[in-house]
Amino acid sequence: MFKRKYVNNPYPQFTPPRNRKKRPAFIRYAMKCAAETDVARNEVCYTNQLQNPINGCVVPRKRRLNEHRARALRAMAQAMLYHFNIASTLVMASVEQLSDACGLSTLSKAGNKSITRASRLITHFMEPIGFLSCQKIWDKILGMYIPKIISLKPLFFMSFNISQARLEVVRKKQLQWINNQLKKQGKSAITFFEAERQAKEKHVYSALHFRKSKRVFKKQKNRAMKILQLEEKHARSYILKHLVRQYSIEELCSIGLENLKRKVNCEYFKLRKLAKNSAP
Incomplete structure (x- = not known):
């Protein structure tokens, strides 16, 4: 009988990324x-x-x-x-x-x-x-x-x-x-x-x-398409509502109204891009 391995890689080592930059x-x-x-x-x-x-x-x-x-x-x-x-x-x-x-x-x-x-x-x-x-x-x-x-x-x-x-x-x-x-x-x-x-x-x-998992990508894409089926103003309202829930009151005050609107725009166009893209 073969002895079962306790771990697959008994001697792990950190390998820096190929495009590594000089660290501080x-x-x-x-x-x-x-x-x-x-x-x-x-x-x-x-x-x-x-x-x-x-x-x-x-x-x-x-x-x-x-x-x-x-x-x-x-x-x-x-x-x-x-x-x-x-x-x-x-x-x-x-x-x-x-x-x-x-x-x-x-x-x-x-x-x-x-x-x-x-x-x-x-x-x-x-x-x-x-x-x-x-x-x-x-x-x-x-x-x-x-x-x-x-x-x-x-x-x-x-x-x-x-x-x-x-x-x-x-x-x-x-x-x-x-x-x-x-x-x-x-x-x-x-x-x-x-x-x-x-x-x-x-x-x-x-x-x-x-x-880059296909399963995760598919779930994200389906979610994006479901949101984009709404009228644009309702889709933006949906995004804003959920964005606000992600931040505390202090963070919202720090972000400001203009930056929050900019974030909503970014999320909306990100969803549009995600809905059009094919799986990686």
């Missing part, structure tokens, strides 16, 4: 620290209790982080740091993208992709221990979940000896650099809140663009 100095430094310190065997992984991110209850641990999950964590830490947005603290990649980059994704004989190994690492360990937080948003316009928005917490950086104070200093410098660039373009300065909002919008766009 802090990100390169953080990736080096994470590699040299071994984030998977830091004392935080042994001493901190796992907590349910929803209700805060302690999740009992039966054993230490096994070697297969430890290797996955080392690769995932590098991937998350590579895609880290300093000003917003968001990881600008979906779980599927991170899984593919680390070699954690698998394909069944039927050709179906599975990212369970990466997803469980995040939901069963990295989020409960306090390394990150995840936000899952339901897109009421297209009727589907947007890939998780991942935000890295100070504890994640502390696990490879980067203090919260240092992280805050770097974030302030990054925001200052962004505002200097905006000033040169004649635009208004932004806050951390605005930087996070913009990063979330960019994440949503890139994550949906990355999803």
